Amino acid sequence: MENTKLTARDFAPSQPVKWCPGCGDFAILAQVHKTMAAMGLPHEKYVVVSGIGCSSRFPYYVNTYGVHSIHGRAPAVASGIKLSNPELSVWVVTGDGDGLSIGGNHMLHAIRRNIGLKILLFNNRIYAMTKGQASPTTQLGTKTKTTPMGTIDYPFNPARFAIGLDCTFVARGLDTDMALTSRILERAAGHKGTAFVEIFQKCLPFSEKEFDDLKDPQKKDDLTIKVEHGKPLIFGKNRNKGIVFRNFRSEIVEFEAGSIPAEVAVYDETNAEMAYLISGFQAPEFPIPFGVFRASEKPSYEELYYNQVAAVGDTKGNELETLLSGPDAWEVK
Numbered sequence: 244m245e246n247t248k249l250t251a252r253d254f255a256p257s258q259p260v261k262w263c264p265g266c267g268d269f270a271i272l273a274q275v276h277k278t279m280a281a282m283g284l285p286h287e288k289y290v291v292v293s294g295i296g297c298s299s300r301f302p303y304y305v306n307t308y309g310v311h312s313i314h315g316r317a318p319a320v321a322s323g324i325k326l327s328n329p330e331l332s333v334w335v336v337t338g339d340g341d342g343l344s345i346g347g348n349h350m351l352h353a354i355r356r357n358i359g360l361k362i363l364l365f366n367n368r369i370y371a372m373t374k375g376q377a378s379p380t381t382q383l384g385t386k387t388k389t390t391p392m393g394t395i396d397y398p399f400n401p402a403r404f405a406i407g408l409d410c411t412f413v414a415r416g417l418d419t420d421m422a423l424t425s426r427i428l429e430r431a432a433g434h435k436g437t438a439f440v441e442i443f444q445k446c447l448p449f450s451e452k453e454f455d456d457l458k459d460p461q462k463k464d465d466l467t468i469k470v471e472h473g474k475p476l477i478f479g480k481n482r483n484k485g486i487v488f489r490n491f492r493s494e495i496v497e498f499e500a501g502s503i504p505a506e507v508a509v510y511d512e513t514n515a516e517m518a519y520l521i522s523g524f525q526a527p528e529f530p531i532p533f534g535v536f537r538a539s540e541k542p543s544y545e546e547l548y549y550n551q552v553a554a555v556g557d558t559k560g561n562e563l564e565t566l567l568s569g570p571d572a573w574e575v576k
């Protein structure tokens with residue numbers, strides 16, 4: 244029996260990690276190692292499933308079971324694994340191209356089922372592995388290899404997509420904010436249904452400037468807001484700006500630091516409408532939100548499935564032969 248008191252180092256790979264120097268994936272990987280160690284399960288209880296892309300090399304870099312599957316299909320492969328053995332902690336690692344372009348359909352059905360997967364979507368707003376084509380999250384007007392005059396596609400907002408599907412856990416992290424990402428992963432790890440975590444992640448060769456302002460010490464406090472359950476929605480270098488929701492519209496109010504007006508909203512992660520409003524925030528009109536946007540509970544797919552199997556039981560009436568040639572069968576003549 245393996246000792247389950249593992250450390251982050253025990254989850255590190257035995258082989259070199261092949262990402263470009265400075266890639267945001269390294270920091271996320273280190274946090275996943277730590278989170279798995281903190282969960283206290285032995286190696287064989289974890290499975291990391293990915294599709295195709297730089298981010299999708301992840302299973303090689305975690306010392307657990309893993310499947311490097313096919314482009315966009317990680318949610319389907321992971322769903323099968325989770326359903327066959329719900330005791331496993333199943334993690335999906337995907338990119339904005341893998342998970343939202345070719346895999347968008349698979350992603351949406353995994354989420355709507357509330358199957359117990361931890362889905363980490365690394366959003367670098369580009370196809371990195373294939374060298375810089377526009378992805379569904381590339382911002383309007385960005386010049387890429389496939390959009391030399393600037394993209395004319397309106398970009399996708401992954402966190403908002405998940406909230407729109409009533410995903411029971413939705414969060415957004417940032418590769419350089421380890422304290423934040425660590426808190427999010429810890430909560431995602433303990434969540435029962437689908438946990439969808441979007442992580443903004445820098446790709447040095449192909450989306451070098453993305454997210455720079457959100458990390459700039461001079462700008463970041465005015466450009467971002469940390470969302471925390473039960474805490475007022477305030478932000479700004481002097482903590483003197485707040486969010487007010489009036490008639491289903493969001494507004495920014497300014498106040499004297501330290502005296503937060505009562506009209507400033509207190510964040511409630513169980514409120515789907517609030518989560519939807521906050522997840523739509525775009526700069527420069529509104530600060531970019533980070534943290535846990537939504538956390539709620541409903542029975543997971545695997546729970547409903549096994550309950551149904553137990554309720555139906557082993558009855559002869561449900562045998563395949565009866566279904567194929569029983570009273571409901573008919574013949575085309």
Ligand SMILES: Cc1ncc(C[n+]2csc(CCOP(=O)(O)OP(=O)(O)O)c2C)c(N)n1
Binds near residue numbers: 297341
């Ligand atoms: C069926 C299929 N279509 C296209 C490709 C080419 N392809 C490989 S990775 C990739 C995009 C990966 O982008 P993303 O998911 O954002 O990951 P990143 O490399 O940025 O981490 C594409 C289009 C493929 N491997 N298979």
